[in-house]
Amino acid sequence: MRLAELEKVTYPETVAEAVRILAEGKDRAMALSGGVSFVFAPLKSVEQLVCLSRLPLSYVREEKGGLRIGAVTPVADLAASPAAGRYGGGILRQVARRIGSTLNRNLITVGGNLVQPFIWSDLPTVALAFSASMVIQGPKGRRTLKAEKFFSRMPKQVLKEGELLTEVVFPPLEKNSRTAFEQFSLTEVDFAYLKTAVRLSRSGKKCLDLAIVIGSATILPQRLEEAEGVLRGRTANQVLVNEASEVAAEELKIKRDIRCSEDYKRDLARAQVRGILERILLDQKVPEWKLF
Amino acid sequence: MEIVLTVNGEEKRIEARPAETLLDLLRRMGYCSVKFGCGEGACGSCTVIMDGRPVNSCLVLAVTADRREILTVDGLGTRQRPHPIQTAFVEAGAVQCGYCTPGMVLSAWALLERDPDPSEEAIREALDGNLCRCTGYVQIVEGVKLAAGRMKPKKKTTKKKKPAGKKKAASGKKGKK
Numbered sequence: 001m002r003l004a005e006l007e008k009v010t011y012p013e014t015v016a017e018a019v020r021i022l023a024e025g026k027d028r029a030m031a032l033s034g035g036v037s038f039v040f041a042p043l044k045s046v047e048q049l050v051c052l053s054r055l056p057l058s059y060v061r062e063e064k065g066g067l068r069i070g071a072v073t074p075v076a077d078l079a080a081s082p083a084a085g086r087y088g089g090g091i092l093r094q095v096a097r098r099i100g101s102t103l104n105r106n107l108i109t110v111g112g113n114l115v116q117p118f119i120w121s122d123l124p125t126v127a128l129a130f131s132a133s134m135v136i137q138g139p140k141g142r143r144t145l146k147a148e149k150f151f152s153r154m155p156k157q158v159l160k161e162g163e164l165l166t167e168v169v170f171p172p173l174e175k176n177s178r179t180a181f182e183q184f185s186l187t188e189v190d191f192a193y194l195k196t197a198v199r200l201s202r203s204g205k206k207c208l209d210l211a212i213v214i215g216s217a218t219i220l221p222q223r224l225e226e227a228e229g230v231l232r233g234r235t236a237n238q239v240l241v242n243e244a245s246e247v248a249a250e251e252l253k254i255k256r257d258i259r260c261s262e263d264y265k266r267d268l269a270r271a272q273v274r275g276i277l278e279r280i281l282l283d284q285k286v287p288e289w290k291l292f
Numbered sequence: 293m294e295i296v297l298t299v300n301g302e303e304k305r306i307e308a309r310p311a312e313t314l315l316d317l318l319r320r321m322g323y324c325s326v327k328f329g330c331g332e333g334a335c336g337s338c339t340v341i342m343d344g345r346p347v348n349s350c351l352v353l354a355v356t357a358d359r360r361e362i363l364t365v366d367g368l369g370t371r372q373r374p375h376p377i378q379t380a381f382v383e384a385g386a387v388q389c390g391y392c393t394p395g396m397v398l399s400a401w402a403l404l405e406r407d408p409d410p411s412e413e414a415i416r417e418a419l420d421g422n423l424c425r426c427t428g429y430v431q432i433v434e435g436v437k438l439a440a441g442r443m444k445p446k447k448k449t450t451k452k453k454k455p456a457g458k459k460k461a462a463s464g465k466k467g468k469k
Contacts, residue, residue, distance in 0.1 A: 003310045003311035003353075006311065006355075007310075008293075009293060009358070011359075032356060035351065035352065035353055035356060036333060036351050038351075049353070049356070051355075101336070101420045101421025102346065102399065102417065102418055102419075102421045103339060103346050103399070103421035104333055104351070104421060106345040106346060106347045107333075107347050107348065107351055107352065
């Protein structure tokens with residue numbers, strides 16, 4: 001941690017106060033939520049840390065079939081939340097339970113995990129698959145960004161000076177929607193080689209809408225729109241599912257990983273997407289990959 | 293930067309250095325049961341309870357712990373009056389080199405505070421951030437089970453008054469034996 005120039009730490013108790021301090025501090029002030037990423041991310045020199053732990057932003061609330069999660073909510077609370085368990089087949093809760101260790105989960109916050117993603121992060125992949133909205137408070141007021149926009153670049157570049165992520169809103173899911181999340185890692189404590197989240201709505205075998213998102217291929221999760229286009233609005237069958245998984249594997253951008261080749265990751269992507277679609281779209285009894 | 297910490301029930305005012313972690317600060321204050329292991333939140337040797345939750349103190353910037361309540365294993369029990377978890381660890385042989393033990397005990401304490409009767413799976417999950425380089429996990433899990441059994445609040449059993457007739461019949465049977 002390089003904090004030699006640190007002169008001041010503030011503990012705002014309201015969002016408005018936090019935003020004001022951040023805006024006044026400009027690039028010399030930095031918001032600090034759980035603070036865990038400081039160990040892994042090179043820290044620019046800051047003069048002021050704005051500690052967010054006293055903001056009233058720790059909650060998981062159900063609202064009209066959707067979910068509102070405060071940015072300062074520890075992921076341990078998300079992992080234990082019955083409301084999160086009821087949303088989207090419990091994927092959020094399942095994913096939150098897998099982040100770090102019990103000790104880490106008490107420190108890592110939902111907002112921190114989204115604003116400072118790493119190649120191993122799980123929540124950004126799920127947030128993108130569910131088209132979550134990010135509520136951002138800044139000196140010029142409040143704005144809401146869809147996950148697609150929020151993860152179009154590193155979120156810290158998307159946030160303007162003085163802006164703060166305050167809440168993540170997971171929208172209500174359509175009727176007949178199905179969801180799945182799978183990841184592949186060699187051991188329980190290993191970072192995933194690749195992870196896939198799929199959300200779709202269907203009428204019989206007809207796929208009305210879908211989102212296919214792959215994480216851990218690059219730092220930011222990728223929505224595979226060409227693959228989605230193969231199935232959207234069409235009555236699914238094995239040929240289409242195979243085609244969609246082929247297209248997904250082809251369009252995926254892959255960052256170098258010393259653990260395996262790029263081809264291996266493409267094969268993983270193809271297999272994950274196909275397996276999930278066979279299960280939740282074609283209703284085949286495809287065994288789930290063991291989720292470590 | 294002066295911060296106020298409540299450590300093991302005692303309020304302390306202390307000057308924290310800008311880049312100092314809570315782990316380093318606590319050790320500087322003399323709480324040497326909080327161990328340095330990996331320094332990156334992987335091993336759990338530095339576990340403390342912060343506002344009721346077990347955390348890696350190596351990942352907490354000391355200045356952000358202002359006005360927080362910290363519990364280290366020193367606040368749990370003493371050599372003369374050890375905490376039931378500590379006693380159970382000794383009896384189960386859950387201590388080998390002892391380096392991970394303070395963290396293990398605190399994680400176990402946090403678990404038993406919220407779940408007095410945990411399953412083995414819950415125990416293993418609660419200790420998933422605490423590594424034992426001696427690999428004595430079987431005894432550690434046994435130690436937590438033993439402590440849970442001893443600490444479990446005894447259920448209040450209210451004796452139901454049996455109807456007079458039945459009581460007589462029961463005593464009558466007994467008498468026949």
